[in-house]
Amino acid sequence: MTLKTTITDAVKTAMKAKNMEQVKVLRNVQAAIKQIEIDNQQDLDDAQVLAILQKQIKQRQESLGIYTANGREDLAQKEQFEIDVIGQFLPEQLSDDELAKIVASTIEQLGAAGMKDMGRVMNAVKEKTAGQADPAVISGLVKKALTA
Structure with a gap:
């Protein structure tokens, strides 16, 4: 349905x-x-x-x-x-820990090495977490991971 x-x-x-x-x-x-x-x-x-x-x-x-x-x-x-x-129509939201794991694995898979790869990583993470996380939260986690 x-x-x-x-x-x-x-x-x-x-x-x-x-x-x-x-x-x-x-x-x-x-x-x-x-x-x-x-x-x-x-x-x-x-x-x-x-x-x-x-x-x-x-x-x-x-x-x-x-x-x-x-x-x-x-x-x-x-x-x-x-x-x-x-x-009530959204899928269950991911916890920050689960989301951080997805971000880390995506960065590793894509071989992202800095802020220049932010767009690629964001798009990939958004696809994996469709509807399960706020894009603003994803963005913060990706920035933090790429600048670390």
Whole structure:
């Protein structure tokens, strides 16, 4: 079953349960997916849908940080709810230790020797960890490993 189908099924389940807040979040996600499909004139595969979900979560995390810093707990709770709803469709996240091992093995496999190889290493690690790690965290680990 594709990720898009899973999201559609989750919308139906939430509608039957009359959980309208969850329905609203999931429909927004579906709209974002559909918009990109229309813009690119192609059906998206699971990897592309996963990238959209990660982007949606990142946007909400940024908003959450702003709301929390400004003392708007009501809006922060709403953003956290949306993060939780969207997050249920992401694969389980890798721990920092697991991610560091993947980065180290990738650097060794590619024979990367410095910051000039950062792009190659990043692309390879992103492929191996699709949806299982935040690209910003990966970037930090790769920089640290390549400059050590």
